[in-house]
Amino acid sequence: MITVLTFLHFVICVLLVSVVLLQKSKGDGLSGAFGGGGALTASFGNRGAASLLSRATSILAVLFMVTSFLLAIF
Numbered sequence: 001m002i003t004v005l006t007f008l009h010f011v012i013c014v015l016l017v018s019v020v021l022l023q024k025s026k027g028d029g030l031s032g033a034f035g036g037g038g039a040l041t042a043s044f045g046n047r048g049a050a051s052l053l054s055r056a057t058s059i060l061a062v063l064f065m066v067t068s069f070l071l072a073i074f
Contacts, residue, residue: 001072009067016060023053
């Protein structure tokens, strides 16, 4: 149980870091460094990518906190 929970926690950590780095910041973030800024705009529109990444960040942050609490309990 703890091994599965630890692996799930690790996967959520990696996904959370990735999603945060993909978000557009004042300096265009990491998405602009890889040329993904234009592709994200073309795929999701201007507001669609921001809201999708914001929602993913919120969900992953909650999952991260839940797995952290569960690991602390066990």
